[in-house]
Amino acid sequence: MLGVLVNTAAVLAGGTLGLLLKRGIPEKISDTLMKGIALCTICIGIAGVIKGENTLVMILSVVLGGLIGGLLNLDGLLNRFSQFLEKKVQGKQKKGGGVSIAQGFISGSLLFCVGAMTIVGSLNAGLSGDNEMLYAKSLLDLISSCVLAATLGAGVLFSAAFVLLFQGAIALAASFAAPYLADSVITEMTCAGSVLIFGLGLNLLHITDIKVANYLPAVFLPILLCLFL
Numbered sequence: 001m002l003g004v005l006v007n008t009a010a011v012l013a014g015g016t017l018g019l020l021l022k023r024g025i026p027e028k029i030s031d032t033l034m035k036g037i038a039l040c041t042i043c044i045g046i047a048g049v050i051k052g053e054n055t056l057v058m059i060l061s062v063v064l065g066g067l068i069g070g071l072l073n074l075d076g077l078l079n080r081f082s083q084f085l086e087k088k089v090q091g092k093q094k095k096g097g098g099v100s101i102a103q104g105f106i107s108g109s110l111l112f113c114v115g116a117m118t119i120v121g122s123l124n125a126g127l128s129g130d131n132e133m134l135y136a137k138s139l140l141d142l143i144s145s146c147v148l149a150a151t152l153g154a155g156v157l158f159s160a161a162f163v164l165l166f167q168g169a170i171a172l173a174a175s176f177a178a179p180y181l182a183d184s185v186i187t188e189m190t191c192a193g194s195v196l197i198f199g200l201g202l203n204l205l206h207i208t209d210i211k212v213a214n215y216l217p218a219v220f221l222p223i224l225l226c227l228f229l
Contacts, residue, residue, distance in 0.1 A: 003134030018149025042201030048194025065218025104155025126174025
């Protein structure tokens, strides 16, 4: 769990620094930085998808994951929770404070938690106590959270809680799921997660408005699908 805690601390530190720098960053520069993060996000997504070995598993994972997430309305649940946080924060500020919580929370949570390094790093930490990948991810998230908080606001700080819960849950569950987590399964899990990362990048560029959170179950479905395919 040490790697998970370090990653959480990195998001908090980077997000805090981003908020402190926010007023000193011109809008044009913030927009440029945000688009740069979006492009990097898309590249990370593409790189992860290419590593997939079974296209059928990827397609079924995303389709069935979207169906499950849509029925559970995961995107709506995250939005309602983020709006609750937004009201709490704005309630303590002067009128017109202009803090945007929802977009920062959802974008941060997905960017920091859905991807190859998140899944593999958390699994390595849970299965063998190897935190090396999570340490590397922490450095990347430190930079990303700084830029993200400078452009999207305080919601990025709240996404640190999601990082702690999501990665911590994977690490703790890894020992119980070990018999089902062959290399091929992990590969397809990261592939499905990378599809979501790609979608998030498109959203950050305002090209699409995909409810990426509804597809989160897709990351875990390869555990079952690889048993049959």
